[in-house]
Amino acid sequence: MTTKSDVLIIGGGPVGLSCAYYLLKSGRQVTLLDAKDIGKGSGSGNAGHIVPSHIIPLAAPGVVTSALKWMLDPAHSPFGMKVSLDPNYLIWLLKFVLACSQNNVNRSIEPLNQLGQLSARNFAQIIAEEKFDCAYQEKGLLHLFKTEKAFHEGQHEGEFMQKHGIPVSMYDKNKIHEVEPAAVDDVIGGVHFTGDAHLNPAVFLNLLKERIQSMGAELMGGTQVTGFETSNGKVTKVKTTAGDFEAEQIVLAAGALTPSVSKDLKLNIPIQPARGYSLTMSANKTMPSHALILGERRIAVSPMAGLLRFTGRLEVGNYSMEPNPVWLERIENSAREYLRLDEKLDVQETWAGLRPTTPDGVPIIGKSPKHENLFPATGHAMLGLSLAPGTGLVVSQLLNGQEPAFSLSPMRLERFG
Numbered sequence: 003m004t005t006k007s008d009v010l011i012i013g014g015g016p017v018g019l020s021c022a023y024y025l026l027k028s029g030r031q032v033t034l035l036d037a038k039d040i041g042k043g044s045g046s047g048n049a050g051h052i053v054p055s056h057i058i059p060l061a062a063p064g065v066v067t068s069a070l071k072w073m074l075d076p077a078h079s080p081f082g083m084k085v086s087l088d089p090n091y092l093i094w095l096l097k098f099v100l101a102c103s104q105n106n107v108n109r110s111i112e113p114l115n116q117l118g119q120l121s122a123r124n125f126a127q128i129i130a131e132e133k134f135d136c137a138y139q140e141k142g143l144l145h146l147f148k149t150e151k152a153f154h155e156g157q158h159e160g161e162f163m164q165k166h167g168i169p170v171s172m173y174d175k176n177k178i179h180e181v182e183p184a185a186v187d188d189v190i191g192g193v194h195f196t197g198d199a200h201l202n203p204a205v206f207l208n209l210l211k212e213r214i215q216s217m218g219a220e221l222m223g224g225t226q227v228t229g230f231e232t233s234n235g236k237v238t239k240v241k242t243t244a245g246d247f248e249a250e251q252i253v254l255a256a257g258a259l260t261p262s263v264s265k266d267l268k269l270n271i272p273i274q275p276a277r278g279y280s281l282t283m284s285a286n287k288t289m290p291s292h293a294l295i296l297g298e299r300r301i302a303v304s305p306m307a308g309l310l311r312f313t314g315r316l317e318v319g320n321y322s323m324e325p326n327p328v329w330l331e332r333i334e335n336s337a338r339e340y341l342r343l344d345e346k347l348d349v350q351e352t353w354a355g356l357r358p359t360t361p362d363g364v365p366i367i368g369k370s371p372k373h374e375n376l377f378p379a380t381g382h383a384m385l386g387l388s389l390a391p392g393t394g395l396v397v398s399q400l401l402n403g404q405e406p407a408f409s410l411s412p413m414r415l416e417r418f419g
């Protein structure tokens with residue numbers, strides 16, 4: 003059986019759902035497929051940070067040195083990597099190392115800033131217009147520091163962001179304890195990205211899924227894409243476990259699995275998974291009042307209306323989505339170094355997810371170089387929730403033949419050669 007659609011979206015994570023929302027708003031018919039439950043994958047248990055301040059890509063000078071140093075302290079390292087001789091993995095690592103340059107930072111700032119700002123505005127608009135109750139808070143993202151060295155580096159980064167128009171406040175020891183009373187006494191300072199926000203991502207994604215369903219989208223969870231047929235520079239068939247699909251246009255938003263999903267298309271999409279974990283508990287007696295980054299430990303903290311979540315670790319090359327109890331315990335211990343927490347946490351959920359990571363830290367958004375009706379929208383790494391509503395809008399503009407809100411050329415797949 004072959005099902006015909008107008009736009010077929012592969013992947014029901016933050017990016018696929020946001021594309022569906024803006025395409026439906028523009029009057030298009032949408033069918034969205036996901037191999038698993040829609041809205042329940044790598045987007046649901048994340049920190050929920052909406053961070054237009056995040057304009058420096060993952061591939062930046064000093065990252066490789068820091069990663070090597072962290073690996074000498076494995077019990078606290080926020081970073082890990084798989085040992086493998088898989089050529090795709092090794093090529094990706096090489097491309098990543100080569101991209102860790104000031105040149106890469108300079109060329110990435112503008113597209114990340116434009117997409118981040120658009121997305122932050124779109125989040126506020128969607129949540130207000132659709133009346134989504136998803137613990138959304140526009141209170142910024144507060145980085146806490148315990149050592150002079152890390153605080154100094156944090157301030158330096160804050161000043162750099164300020165030069166690019168990002169609103170930042172710096173707090174000394176007195177001020178940080180006034181602003182965030184949940185911080186323990188030996189936190190010595192903070193850097194506050196006041197234009198950031200946060201929400202409960204699982205609740206947001208579920209509300210978005212329900213909304214696009216009510217707007218007429220056909221949603222097919224448990225439907226895995228298994229291959230493609232192409233002819234004359236077009237994708238003519240998408241093969242799935244629920245039969246074949248034909249579509250005028252196809253959005254490829256399968257997150258970290260995009261390279262394997264699209265292998266028939268020979269697009270050579272350089273994405274590796276970067277796994278991370280979260281643990282979510284009932285509210286503590288002393289709740290942080292802000293979304294936080296625990297500076298030296300690189301742990302994210304998210305208060306979410308009666309729940310508190312810690313997330314951490316970035317393990318390149320691992321596809322398993324099993325939470326690792328050893329790392330969950332280490333994440334909890336790290337959080338205790340910064341926050342006044344209950345002696346025993348009432349843990350409600352443990353989780354692992356995959357960040358779809360490109361070697362240069364910039365997403366891939368645009369038309370396929372080989373197929374006129376295929377549009378990859380992926381590779382958002384640690385920002386896939388934060389950048390999703392902006393991605394959804396520019397993808398809908400692209401599919402509708404309109405000029406996107408800003409130039410997408412820095413995000414084209416062709417930049418990888």
Ligand SMILES: Cc1cc2nc3c(=O)[nH]c(=O)nc-3n(C[C@H](O)[C@H](O)[C@H](O)COP(=O)(O)OP(=O)(O)OC[C@H]3O[C@@H](n4cnc5c(N)ncnc54)[C@H](O)[C@@H]3O)c2cc1C
Pocket residue numbers: 012013014015016017018035036037038039040041042043044045046047048049050051052225226227228255256257258259260263276277278279280302313314354355356357358379380381382383384385386387388389
């Ligand atoms: C610990 C952690 C914390 C994070 N914190 C944040 C944060 O605070 N802010 C932020 O912006 N981002 C954060 N992220 C990153 C964010 O979660 C990802 O960038 C985001 O989930 C990527 O969205 P996506 O829609 O591209 O891919 P995904 O969320 O991975 O969705 C892709 C979907 O495609 C489906 N799929 C895969 N293969 C197939 C197939 N063959 N057929 C059909 N469907 C398929 C999958 O089932 C999945 O549902 C975090 C990630 C982790 C791991």
